[in-house]
Each structure stands twice: as structure tokens, then as C-alpha cells.
Amino acid sequence: MHLDLVSFSLPTFPLLASTSETVDSSLVLAGVLLSLLVSYLASKLGGELANRLGLPTVLGELIGGVIIGVSVLHLLVFPGEGIDASSSAIMRFLELTDGLSPAAANSVFEAQSEVISILAELGVIILLFEIGLESNLKDLMAVGIQAVVVACVGVVVPFVAGTAGLMIIFGLPAIPSIFAGAALTATSIGITSKVLSEMGKLNSKEGQIILGAAVIDDILGIIVLAVVASLAKDGAVDVGNVVYLIVSATGFLLGAIALGNLFNKAFVGVVNKLKTRGELIIPAFIFAFAMAYLADAIQLEAILGSFAAGLVLEETEKRKELQKLILPIADMLVPVFFVVVGSKTDLSVLNPAVPSNREGLIMATFLVTVAIIGKVVTGLSVFGIPQINRLAIGVGMIPRGEVGLVFLGIGSSIGILSKPLEAAIIVMVIVTTFLAPPLLKFVFPEQNTTQLKSVDSE
Template identity: 45%
Template sequence: MISSVPQLFLQMGSHEMEVASTLISVGRILLIFVAARALAEVMVRLQLPTILGELLAGVLIGFSGLHFILPPETGAQLNGTLLNLVSSLSDVTPDVVQSIYNSTFPNLESLATLGLFALLFLTGLESELDELVAVGLQASTVAVTGVVVPFALGTLGLLYFFHLPLIPAVFAGAAMTATSIGITASVFGELKYLRTKEGQIVIGAAVLDDILGIVILAVVVALAGGGALEIGPIIKLLVAAAVFVAASLFLSRTAAPLFDWVLDQLKAPGEVVVASFVVLCLCCFAAQAIGLEAALGAFAAGLILSSSKHTHLIQDTVKPLVALFATIFFVLIGTSMDLSVLNPMDPSNREGLVVAAFLLTVAILGKLVSGWSYLSKEKTNRLVVGLGMMPRGEVGLIFLGLGTQARLLNPALEAAILIMVIGTTFLAPLLLRLVLGGKEAPAEQPA
């Protein structure tokens, strides 16, 4: 952080500091977009999802690659050549460049968060409410199965096969419960399967997974902190989630005409995107204020406006923002991945690789099973549903970060959870493309 080197900063002029900060901020964005677009083009030519290219771009320029983009929590130093280049251009020392980089990194994370929210907002917009409600029972069954099976198998397996203590085993099991709705929505949207019955089941289940994951996270954090496990806060959280979902469904039926009226009164340029993002921010604020994830609010905002007469116009204005900022989000996931834990030649990795093989197997099978857990009179592709539930992505990394901060995980278990997250994050888009790549997406119904 800047405060860690005050003496160095006092020796620098404000102009030099401003130049260094600007070079770092603009340079990071430039590196992210160039790397992401280059690898996305490769993925398109290989008929693979572009999100895979964005994740690989993060790996290439991040902690496991060139060290051009590094989350400060990794504790690693930026690439020496990059440090020296910015240092010479801004006339400040490399230590100051590193410190400015660390202190301004949250700005980049804010852009990435905006990208996630915009992506989920677009997912909500493209979801047919009637279709989503129609698959509510199936989505609930898929969500519960996709949480219970990997959590139970993972926890019990770590306890009885690897003889881990209870709390670390429970934490590792909990890390396998959630589904990254951002990754799933991106892949389904790209493959034109978001509006299919399978797509709606997976999106609905992923939203419920998010809610269940929040509850499990609250329980595990309470256990990890040595506090008493109180039922009251958990029930309160569940009630808040139920009220929020019910309110979102109600508003999606009633609020769109009011939004359309307001939009029709606005004449200044940019009224569509500004008004839409006001609704997005309000829903994110409301979700966070009652203890839920803001990402859930972003999806709810899209769902509320999905019945607006301006839906297609909103989609057209939001898609460029998704293309820009969601790219940053997915690249940052890749930058934090440490692929050195995959090296079997390092003796310190071998225990973690054995545990990782177990966790990855359970993580994949636990979500695949959920595709066969629901009843449906219509024929559906259950493998697609199971694969859509597979990626853990940023949710798994959040769990891992919390476990590391609480010092609950030994190095082997920490590496195993990271490998599980990496494996499911990369395999899901790849397998979905292989399963759906040769099939023509059903034609979408006109709005």
C-alpha cells in the first residue's frame, strides 16, 4: 500500500506520482484487453468458448505466467522489466511503482465487479420470467442436489479417507457447493442456449446455489471463528433470501410499465443505459443491505426489466459494457491462479495432488448428478444441465481466500481446493462446447 513507503513518496513530486499511476492504470487495461482478445480469437477458431481464452489470458499474464497483472494478495513482485519500464518513464523508483500498483489494484477489481454485475444483469434480461418460473421446481431440485451431494461426499471423504480434522474437511466440502453463475451464463449466452429449458434450469439453479452458498458460508465462517452455531441468524438469512426473490418476481410483473414511463420522459442522450444501471445499482444495494450477495441483486434487476417494452434496446446498450468489463472479471480470475501446484515433480505438491484428484472427481460428479435429479415430462439434455452447474470460478476462489485468511487449511488442502476450482472452471466451458458444439441451438421465441 502507499502508506507502507511514506518516505519514498515524500521524495517524489506529485507530477511523477500522477504519471506513474496513470501508466499503471492504463497499462493494466491495455495488457488485459490485448491478451484476452488475442486468446479469444484463438478460441473462436478452435470452436471453443471465448471465456476460456480470457481465463487463459489471465493465467498467461498473471501469477502463473509473466507477472504483468498480479493481485496484491499473492505477495509476488511485478515483472522486473515492467517495473523498470514504468519507473524510467515516470521517474520514480521501482519500489514506488510496485506500491502504487498495489494501492490502485482495487480500482481494477471494481471494474471487474461492474463487469460481473453487467453480465448477470444481461442474463436476467435475457431470461423469460414465465419460463424461469415454469422450471422453478426442477431448478430447486438441481440446486439442492448440486449442493448436498458434493458437500456430503467431499466432507466425508476427507474425514475418512484422508483423516483431516472436522473444520478443514467441512470447509473444503463447502467450497464445492456453489456454482459460478457468471461463467455459466457467459457460456450459455455465447452458445445461444440461455433461453432453452436447460439454460433456464441451470440459471435458476445457479441463483439458488448462490443463496444456499451464502448460508453455508455463514455457517462455516461461524464454525471457523470458534463462535457458537446459532440458528437465528441462519433462519434470518433464509427469510431475507426468500423475501428478496419473491419481491423480485413481483416487481418483474409490475415495475416494468413504470420504468417504461420514466424512460419515455427522458430525452437526454444515454437515458437507456443510465436508467437501467440505476435499477441495477438499487437492486445490488438492496441485496447487499439484507445480507445477500450483490451479484444476486444484479440478476434480479435484469429479471425485473425483462418484461419492459425497451428490453431489446437495453440489451443492445448493455452488451458493449459486458464485452469490456466482464472481460476484466474473467481475466482477473485467471491472474490469481497458481498452476505451480500442478507440478508432480515437486514433492511438496504430491499430497495436495492426491487430495485434489479426489476433490475434483467429487466436484464434477456431484454437479453432474444434479442433472439427473429432476423430473420433466419434456425431453431435456440432462448432461448439459449437469455440466452447466460445474464451474466454481470466482465463488470457489472466495471460499479458498476465506479459508486461507482464517488459517484453516494446510498447504496440501489449500492446493487441492485451488486445483478443484481451476479444473471445474476450465473444464465446464470446454465440455459444454463439446456437447453442444455440433447441435443447432433452438430458435428463440420473439419477445
């Protein structure tokens, strides 16, 4: 499972080609620039409004994405079922101003969408690298057992309840019910970690358990998805692939932790010898991208690799300097990720006036209930830590975000989900994604929101 917000392979269009190809590189560039323009405007306006209302900035960025996306203005849309160049206001604008021909519009639209999707992917990779730098490996390991328990409960409870409910209450076949149940296991580490960071709660006990559990939950989600997808395709589980995923995931995380103890001094030693511009940030990104690629190459999440890289470099004496250097880069790319997630949110599935939506909305009510309760109960599984905010831990595990969309996309591509069930999963993803940030703000006491700043100043 990868965080592909739109299914794509690496771009084949030559952005710098000198010859005339099917895709006009200048028009692709124009489309990308306009897409970034509206994305930044939406994220900034939405973020500022959310901040003034006392809500997490990320919620405003998501809502800004919804407004410019497929639900409202159609400025930032992506190829999909029923969506082509004619659905994009930006493509229509290019036809009016830059001479884009209707015949070439789809090619330009697809190329532009791939570039924005890749920038969004880079945004979440850098976000998790930044979160890793802000986290403390020793603190994370100290709550490791609790995080594992929380993650396992957060996978098993919603999966079992969702699958059984769809089969018993709605009479759905086993395979689509299992797939929908698997979609309920996801947790969006990008959304939760961003909110915790904004609130200054990332290094609290609750924040460390949520973060550790979200990482483990992501790995478990990969394994669950591999099992369910192979079951849907072939009617049998590829045991070898499941064992491979378990071994590779465990080996990767343990290897990253071990690497941290060996790599820190070598990294600082190399950096201290460099004299040209970017002597710290470029080697850091080389390491982060190498780790992200390695995770991706062994069928894990690229964001797990960048998060592990951040944890490793957090142990170095260059941590604070590196945090300052990465901020402007994160400010450029991370909002693109959240705006893209919002822009892909199709609120039309929430319209009960459309007869085909009604069955999906009934299923969605069930899935949303299971999705929220199935994660909130995870806080009850925390043990051995007195005066811990168990409700905050459960709420922090609620958002499905882009990870839920990946489950949906794979289920749709296999062809095992009915239209009502697809709509139900979309509604579940929408509600949990947008509900979690304000709930996190509510469940954490206001007087402790400066904890991260006090930790960083020590």
C-alpha cells in the first residue's frame, strides 16, 4: 500500500523536451503553476480562518482543498471516474488564455495531475521527516509496548466489528465486507502528527503513544491489505508475501533504530567537513530520501522511511539547526498534501436527495460509528501509565485520511466494491478525517499545549 492520492506511474512526459510531443511542456508547467497558486491560496486562507476560530490549521487546509476541489470550484481535480480535462476549471482557463486545444487538454490534464500528486507525496514524506526530527526516539521506545497494544486493538476491533456488521446487518458477501472492514483499520499518521505538532503535544506521553501506534498501525494496515487483496483476487492468501511483509517491516524499523546509534557521529562528522551552501540540509535530505526509497522498495510506506530518518537524526547535535532549516521547505510542500486530500473529497455522496446515495449513507452511518468507537476504545488498552489521557489517545487514532482513500482505490480497482459500499467508505473517510482535528483540540487540556516548546527549550 502506498499513499498514491491518484494512481500513477512515474511521469513519462518530457517537461524539458525540445521536440514536439503529445504533451506541450509549457502548458503542463502553466497548469502546475496555476494548481500550486490555488492550492497555496486555499491552504493559507483556510489555515488562517481555522486558526482564528481556535481550530487546528490542518483542518482549514483540508477544507480549503474541498472548496477548490471536486466538490465545489473544480479548480484542483484529478483524473478518475467521470473526471477528465473538461471537469477542470484550470484546463478551461488554459484553453481560453494559452491556446490549449481540446484535443490536447486531457494529456496536459493528466500530466499536470501527476506532477501535483508527486508534490503532495513529497509533502507528506517531508512532513514525516519533520515529525521524526521533533520526536524523541528514547521516549518513543519507552511507550513502545503500549503503542503496540493500542495499534493492535485499533486494527482488530474495527476490522472485526465492521466486517461482521456488514455481513450480518446488511447481508453483504464476505469478500467486500472484509475489504471494507480492512479500510476501517487505517490511521492517517500525517494528519494526526501534524495536529499534535501544532498543539505542542507531540512529545507528551499521549502524543508518543499515538505516534508510535500510528506507525505500527500503518505497518499492520499494509499486511492486512496484502492479505485482503490477495484473497479478493485469487480466493486464497499468499502466505509467503504476508511473511515477507512482516519480516521486512520488523527488520526495517529495528534496523533504523540500530542505525541511529552508529550513524549519528558519522553524519555530524561529514557535515562539519562540508563548506558549501546546504552543507546540513542537503545531506539530511539525501539520508531521508534514501530511507524513504528503501522503505518503498521493500513494499512498505515511503513515509515510514522518512520518519525513521528523522528519528535517527533527532539524536544528533544538529537537530535544532536542522529543524529550523527544514521549516521553509515543509511550509512549501506540506500544505499541498493536505489541500490535495481535501480536493479529492467528493461531498456529493452525502446528498440524500440522490436515490443511489441513500443505501450508501445508511451503510456509512454504521461504518462511521464503528470507525470512531473502534479507535476510541484503543485508549482503554493503555496500561502502566497513571493519569494518562486515554480519550486523547483514542481520538488521535480516528482519522483515516489519505490511507483510507488508498484502501478504497485498491478495492475499486479490483472491482469487489458495490457503488453503495464505495460511497459508504468515502463518507467514513471524510467524517473521520475532518472530525479528528477539532476533537483532538477538545480532548487535550489547554494548559498543556506548550509542552513541546518547553521540551525543545531544555
